[in-house]
Amino acid sequence: MALGRMRVLTASAAALLVTAAGTAVAMAGDDHGHQRQREAxxxxxxxxxxxxxxxxxxxxxxxxxxxxxxxxxxxxxxxxxxxxxxxxxxxxxxxxxxxxxxxxxxxxxxxxxxxxxxxxxxxxxxxxxxxxxxxxxxxxxxxxxxxxxxxxxxxxxxxxxxxxxxxxxxxxxxxxxxxxxxx
CATH class of the missing domain: 2.40.128 (Lipocalin)
Incomplete structure (x- = not known):
């Protein structure tokens, strides 16, 4: 039971990391520390x-x-x-x-x-x-x-x-x- 729960938590953590990485790529900081969407x-x-x-x-x-x-x-x-x-x-x-x-x-x-x-x-x-x-x-x-x-x-x-x-x-x-x- 603990192993199954751990797999679900690991999959959730991986999905969160992928989402965060995608957001980091799509956003970029400017010279003043503000977030802006990167060009396409x-x-x-x-x-x-x-x-x-x-x-x-x-x-x-x-x-x-x-x-x-x-x-x-x-x-x-x-x-x-x-x-x-x-x-x-x-x-x-x-x-x-x-x-x-x-x-x-x-x-x-x-x-x-x-x-x-x-x-x-x-x-x-x-x-x-x-x-x-x-x-x-x-x-x-x-x-x-x-x-x-x-x-x-x-x-x-x-x-x-x-x-x-x-x-x-x-x-x-x-x-x-x-x-x-x-x-």
């Missing part, structure tokens, strides 16, 4: 990509999805920028985020290029980042040279096929936790 997802940071020929390729992100928009990744906001130079030739772009979805350590972001000296100005691009803490990876939707026909739907990109140059920066992905209706 984020992709932040700056890093350079590794290229053996010495290309200078930099990506920067400040992309966020507010907690109130948790089930609407197309309401993401923020900015992104990238540049690619080799032997004094290349280009840059910056843009406005229009979708952000994250899963574990991977983020998919799309946005419209608002300023650039490349053919991408006014077009939507997709970028994928994997934040593994030591060897971040990145992929982008414009690998094709056919920029005149570049169209990327919101919230879609490629696999993260590039690697980040060691010591050049870091990307941070805040995992998204969609909440689906239950019966």
């Amino acid at each position: 997802a984020a992709l932040t940071g700056t890093a350079k990509l590794y290229r053996p020929l010495g290309d200078d390729i930099t990506f920067s992100f400040d992309a966020h999805l507010a907690a109130k928009d948790n089930m609407h990744p197309e309401k993401a906001y923020g900015t992104f920028a990238f540049s690619h130079y080799l032997n004094g030739r290349g280009g840059w772009a910056r843009g406005r985020v229009d979708c952000l979805m994250t899963g574990g350590s991977t983020a998919v972001m799309t946005g419209v290029v608002t300023g650039s000296d490349t053919p991408y100005k006014g077009r939507r691009v997709g970028i994928t980042v994997t934040d593994d803490g030591k060897h971040d990876r990145l992929g982008y939707s414009w690998l094709s040279q056919d920029t005149e026909h570049l169209t990327v739907p919101r919230c879609l990109s490629t696999g993260p096929f590039e690697t980040v140059k060691k010591g050049s920066g870091d990307f941070k992905v805040l995992p998204w936790h969609p909440v689906f209706p239950t019966e």
Whole structure:
């Protein structure tokens, strides 16, 4: 009888810990010790990509999805920028985020290029980042040279096929936790 009661108490304690842990993840303190709900997802940071020929390729992100928009990744906001130079030739772009979805350590972001000296100005691009803490990876939707026909739907990109140059920066992905209706 005592063993059965102990199992019930242990299960209750475990459920309480899981609930408390979930609350701790969903809440965060600010600089004044007040509790606030954490944002639903984020992709932040700056890093350079590794290229053996010495290309200078930099990506920067400040992309966020507010907690109130948790089930609407197309309401993401923020900015992104990238540049690619080799032997004094290349280009840059910056843009406005229009979708952000994250899963574990991977983020998919799309946005419209608002300023650039490349053919991408006014077009939507997709970028994928994997934040593994030591060897971040990145992929982008414009690998094709056919920029005149570049169209990327919101919230879609490629696999993260590039690697980040060691010591050049870091990307941070805040995992998204969609909440689906239950019966």
